Amino acid sequence: MALVVFLIAIGAAALSENMIPPSHIQTIDPTKVAQTPPFDRPGLRQTGQRQYEAYLLAHIFAFTPPHITIPVGSKVTFYTTSPDVVHGFFITNTAVNMMVVPGWVSSATHVFRRAGTYLLLCNGYCGSGHHYMYGTIEVKG
Numbered sequence: 114m115a116l117v118v119f120l121i122a123i124g125a126a127a128l129s130e131n132m133i134p135p136s137h138i139q140t141i142d143p144t145k146v147a148q149t150p151p152f153d154r155p156g157l158r159q160t161g162q163r164q165y166e167a168y169l170l171a172h173i174f175a176f177t178p179p180h181i182t183i184p185v186g187s188k189v190t191f192y193t194t195s196p197d198v199v200h201g202f203f204i205t206n207t208a209v210n211m212m213v214v215p216g217w218v219s220s221a222t223h224v225f226r227r228a229g230t231y232l233l234l235c236n237g238y239c240g241s242g243h244h245y246m247y248g249t250i251e252v253k254g
Protein backbone atom coordinates (compact mmCIF):
# COMPACT_ATOMS: atom_id res chain seq x y z
CA MET A 114 0.00 0.00 0.00
CA ALA A 115 2.78 2.42 0.95
CA LEU A 116 4.50 1.62 -2.37
CA VAL A 117 1.38 2.56 -4.34
CA VAL A 118 1.09 5.85 -2.44
CA PHE A 119 4.77 6.69 -3.14
CA LEU A 120 4.50 5.81 -6.83
CA ILE A 121 1.43 8.02 -7.20
CA ALA A 122 3.15 10.86 -5.33
CA ILE A 123 6.30 10.62 -7.49
CA GLY A 124 4.28 10.31 -10.70
CA ALA A 125 2.07 13.27 -9.85
CA ALA A 126 5.08 15.41 -8.89
CA ALA A 127 6.93 14.49 -12.09
CA LEU A 128 3.94 15.34 -14.26
CA SER A 129 2.97 18.54 -12.47
CA GLU A 130 6.53 19.89 -12.43
CA ASN A 131 7.22 18.79 -16.00
CA MET A 132 10.33 16.85 -14.99
CA ILE A 133 12.52 15.53 -17.75
CA PRO A 134 15.77 13.57 -17.64
CA PRO A 135 18.80 15.89 -17.34
CA SER A 136 20.41 14.54 -20.49
CA HIS A 137 19.63 12.53 -23.64
CA ILE A 138 16.89 14.92 -24.70
CA GLN A 139 18.27 15.87 -28.12
CA THR A 140 19.18 13.57 -30.95
CA ILE A 141 21.72 14.00 -33.77
CA ASP A 142 22.79 11.86 -36.73
CA PRO A 143 26.18 10.54 -35.53
CA THR A 144 27.45 10.17 -39.10
CA LYS A 145 26.81 13.89 -39.80
CA VAL A 146 28.04 15.52 -36.57
CA ALA A 147 30.74 17.54 -38.37
CA GLN A 148 28.10 19.06 -40.71
CA THR A 149 25.35 19.58 -38.11
CA PRO A 150 25.07 22.97 -36.37
CA PRO A 151 26.14 23.86 -33.77
CA PHE A 152 28.62 20.97 -33.68
CA ASP A 153 30.00 21.95 -37.10
CA ARG A 154 31.67 24.81 -35.19
CA PRO A 155 32.37 23.43 -31.69
CA GLY A 156 33.44 25.87 -29.03
CA LEU A 157 32.27 28.48 -26.58
CA ARG A 158 29.42 30.94 -27.21
CA GLN A 159 28.62 33.80 -24.87
CA THR A 160 24.87 34.11 -24.34
CA GLY A 161 24.79 36.77 -21.62
CA GLN A 162 26.64 38.38 -18.76
CA ARG A 163 28.86 35.51 -17.53
CA GLN A 164 26.64 33.02 -19.32
CA TYR A 165 27.96 30.63 -21.90
CA GLU A 166 27.11 27.61 -23.97
CA ALA A 167 29.98 25.23 -24.65
CA TYR A 168 29.66 22.80 -27.55
CA LEU A 169 32.33 20.14 -27.14
CA LEU A 170 32.75 17.07 -29.28
CA ALA A 171 33.88 13.87 -27.61
CA HIS A 172 35.63 11.61 -30.10
CA ILE A 173 38.47 9.11 -30.23
CA PHE A 174 40.65 10.23 -28.47
CA ALA A 175 40.10 13.88 -27.65
CA PHE A 176 37.65 16.62 -26.84
CA THR A 177 37.21 19.36 -29.44
CA PRO A 178 38.03 22.05 -28.50
CA PRO A 179 40.34 20.65 -25.80
CA HIS A 180 40.59 23.88 -23.81
CA ILE A 181 38.17 26.65 -22.94
CA THR A 182 38.69 29.75 -20.84
CA ILE A 183 35.96 31.57 -18.91
CA PRO A 184 35.83 34.23 -16.18
CA VAL A 185 35.10 33.19 -12.61
CA GLY A 186 31.38 33.17 -11.78
CA SER A 187 30.43 31.97 -15.26
CA LYS A 188 27.41 29.78 -15.76
CA VAL A 189 28.20 27.32 -18.52
CA THR A 190 25.84 24.87 -20.18
CA PHE A 191 27.83 22.10 -21.80
CA TYR A 192 26.49 20.26 -24.83
CA THR A 193 28.34 17.21 -26.04
CA THR A 194 27.95 14.39 -28.50
CA SER A 195 30.06 11.68 -30.07
CA PRO A 196 30.51 10.75 -33.74
CA ASP A 197 32.06 7.38 -32.93
CA VAL A 198 31.83 5.41 -29.66
CA VAL A 199 30.51 5.96 -26.14
CA HIS A 200 32.62 8.36 -24.10
CA GLY A 201 32.41 9.98 -20.67
CA PHE A 202 32.33 13.69 -19.91
CA PHE A 203 33.42 14.42 -16.37
CA ILE A 204 34.63 17.77 -15.01
CA THR A 205 36.65 17.48 -11.80
CA ASN A 206 35.32 19.28 -8.69
CA THR A 207 31.87 19.71 -10.26
CA ALA A 208 28.72 17.61 -10.56
CA VAL A 209 29.10 17.52 -14.36
CA ASN A 210 29.35 13.83 -15.21
CA MET A 211 27.65 12.64 -18.37
CA MET A 212 27.66 9.67 -20.65
CA VAL A 213 28.22 10.68 -24.28
CA VAL A 214 26.36 8.35 -26.61
CA PRO A 215 26.49 8.56 -30.43
CA GLY A 216 23.15 9.84 -31.70
CA TRP A 217 22.37 11.84 -28.58
CA VAL A 218 23.27 15.30 -27.28
CA SER A 219 23.96 15.34 -23.55
CA SER A 220 23.92 18.57 -21.58
CA ALA A 221 24.67 19.81 -18.10
CA THR A 222 25.07 23.23 -16.51
CA HIS A 223 27.58 24.38 -13.93
CA VAL A 224 28.42 27.72 -12.30
CA PHE A 225 32.19 28.05 -11.85
CA ARG A 226 32.46 30.02 -8.61
CA ARG A 227 36.15 29.31 -8.01
CA ALA A 228 39.08 30.20 -10.22
CA GLY A 229 41.44 27.48 -11.29
CA THR A 230 41.99 24.76 -13.82
CA TYR A 231 39.34 22.09 -14.01
CA LEU A 232 40.13 18.85 -15.78
CA LEU A 233 37.69 17.48 -18.32
CA LEU A 234 38.07 13.71 -18.41
CA CYS A 235 36.63 10.85 -20.38
CA ASN A 236 35.54 8.42 -17.70
CA GLY A 237 34.08 5.81 -20.02
CA TYR A 238 36.66 3.46 -21.53
CA CYS A 239 36.59 4.17 -25.27
CA GLY A 240 39.58 2.33 -26.68
CA SER A 241 43.37 2.20 -26.82
CA GLY A 242 43.85 5.98 -26.56
CA HIS A 243 41.32 6.48 -23.79
CA HIS A 244 43.91 7.67 -21.26
CA TYR A 245 44.96 10.51 -23.62
CA MET A 246 41.42 11.86 -23.74
CA TYR A 247 41.18 14.97 -21.59
CA GLY A 248 40.71 18.70 -21.75
CA THR A 249 40.89 21.69 -19.45
CA ILE A 250 38.54 24.43 -18.36
CA GLU A 251 40.47 27.49 -17.28
CA VAL A 252 38.47 29.67 -14.88
CA LYS A 253 40.16 33.06 -14.54
CA GLY A 254 39.69 35.13 -11.40
Ligand SMILES: [Cu+2]
Pocket residue numbers: 200201235236237238239240243244246
Ligand atom coordinates in the same frame (compact mmCIF):
# COMPACT_ATOMS: atom_id res chain seq x y z
CU1 LIG B 1 37.45 7.58 -23.27
